[in-house]
Amino acid sequence: MPVLSEQIRERIRAEFPKYPDRRAVTLPALHIVHDELRQVSPEAIREISELLEIHPAEIHDTMSFYNFFREPDRPLGKRRVWVCRSISCMLRGGEELLENLSHKWHVGPGQTSSDGSVSLEYAECLGACEGAPCILVDDECHMNVSEEDVERIVGKQ
Known part of the structure; x- marks a missing residue:
């Protein structure tokens, strides 16, 4: 079962025309997912990577560079x-x-x-x-x- 709703996927796809390639949508996609789910799970990373057509490790590298995004073991409060x-x-x-x-x-x-x-x-x-x-x-x-x-x-x- 997918972690990202179709609405989240559409919001990410809406970012594609704003950037020179899909890899450049990594950070906006992470923000969209994090804002909606209050965390970015490994499953969400895989689904983002499929949408952006890049390796999940690239998504995780970007995510871990910034101290902003939370993983499931450290959920974000309300x-x-x-x-x-x-x-x-x-x-x-x-x-x-x-x-x-x-x-x-x-x-x-x-x-x-x-x-x-x-x-x-x-x-x-x-x-x-x-x-x-x-x-x-x-x-x-x-x-x-x-x-x-x-x-x-x-x-x-």
Whole structure:
């Protein structure tokens, strides 16, 4: 039974005309699958490789290069919170924010809470230095955040 729905396959195929060849669709395909399934399983890698007509190892190489994609043994929570660790954010409390959230949510960076509600990550830079400290919650950047702001945004107490 296929892991990728026909809708996911169509979204990947829709990327083909945007790139010079199918190999170049590897990263967009991984994002599409990860956004839908919250992980990229070995079965999904095989199915992506069939669509792109490249070896599964090439898909896995791309996936493992970026620390963004989750595999089935490390499932992604309902919300994903990235705390920026750039120098600007560090100087304005980003490291303490990460430490406090980690302690409060009982989860280390790169892990998902036991209830599956949140995955906590750190980012080397989110590119929002003017709003340090900043976080990325799913795909939305929030600047000048405090611990209370994060809890309100994420909805986790």
